[in-house]
Amino acid sequence: PRSSIGLIMPPAADLGRALCVITGASRGFGRAVALDLCRLVQPGSALVLVARSGADLRAVQAELTESEAGRAGLKVEVVAADVGKLESLENIVRTSRDVFNDEMEKIILINNAASLGDVSKYVKGFTDMAEVDAYLSLNVSSAMCLTARLLQAFPAHAGLRRCVINVSSLCALQPFRSWGLYCTGKAARDMMFKVLAEEEPELRVLSYSPGPLDTQMQVEARTKTADPSIKKTFSNMFAQGQLLTCEASSAKLMKLLLEDKFTSGEHVDVFDV
Template identity: 55%
Template sequence: METKANSNMSSPKATDFGTALCIITGASKGLGRSLAREIAGLLKPGSVLLLVARSGDKLQQLQADLVSSEAGTAGLQIRCVVADLSHKEGVESVVRQAKETSCSGIDRLLLFNNAASLGDVSRYARSFTNMDDVDSYLSFNVSSALCLTAGILGAFPHRIGIRRCIVNISSLCAVKPFSSWVLYCSGKAARDMIFRVLAEEEPDLRVLNYAPGPLDTDMLLQARTFTADATVKESISAMHSEGHVLTCEESAGKLLKVLLEDNYPSGAHLDVYDV
């Protein structure tokens, strides 16, 4: 089925996200941290920025950095939610915190499903005989994204005057297989389809699968160190050593530009290099 194009493509381009409730999972480091820093200055006074991660110390440091910046003095509420999204209690705590935010005057809801893990790339698909290993990976990387999104949409249903946008942080691995990356590729492909279906079911939503490109993060270091397939490992190492990776700030900036321009078909998979 064809994805639905935005009906407001001719509207003037926005320069900020208005008064919003913005939720970012995996906010303590990497792309999530950069998204928080970049979007803080694009939220109007009265907005709430909900930062979600497993590491409380890193979240508090990010909160302190934002509060000490210009954005922190502009009437922006910055809240931290320490939650393990691989368990239902973690997902439920984020939804509960979102419901409790004092943001009745918001005109936009933004949810960035960024939290994810690489999984065990030191093994090939034929070695995954233990269902518990697979279930654990999929619980954190797939089930949590669906359940959190559903919970947030239930807490903030469609109504006149509020625009809702759901972003799934995707990957090239959602559309291209990489040897010894069976968990990561499967998880990303599943997440893309979840949000493509959501776009079909909820025409009032703006939904985007965004592939941020190869980023200079701990995950890339893990991939360079542990990938079992020699060809894939060498390719990633060469990309890093030759400087062909992006900073998280670069990719986050491009994503926010896409969201402000709002010209993508809802449910689309968009790669950073296509921006």
């Protein structure tokens, strides 16, 4: 963004008073994002953390509550839920409404929850429609419906900025053999959020690819992938120390949010930040 006198505006020092909703927040990248957002929002903000594991969520909640931001009044609520289920989406929206207050100037939704799917077989092996439907429900439908519900719950108005982040992947852009479900889900999500950006010009929309992260999903990738060359690639990345930490990738996402220069709807890779 440029000022009226043509100077490039510096990045914001923080994200203001915000309501931040993060799915898949109990571990890995989602947990790292929650910890970073905690430090970048102003007092009076709230975080709503969502994941299937209640115990892991409560551990993150305790960590944030005991942090400097928590002691300064940051609210941290948890919703132990499967985002692929309708009642879970209702619980997330209800909790978000409960912690929102009129002093908040920003809403940030991080659509991070995702699964790898069965990478032990190729596309020709997916003959069970119920299996494919279940994958797409968790990885595509839930992100669309949660986003839609939150946008309806918090409609656009003067003084409220809304930002939706889709945690994407290189797999949204490139095919990986034996990763048919994952690539399909990520490509569908990218396009969904491109459409959203076109439909809602005041909304800030970003598909962020966090890169090859050292997570449990990576363990699945290098142990269960059917295609030998893809499997070897991931195994080599791990062996050669080429995986990124969740903290390093989250820091790049925070940089994008603070600078706020991305084109709404675009796909940005961690290595381009």
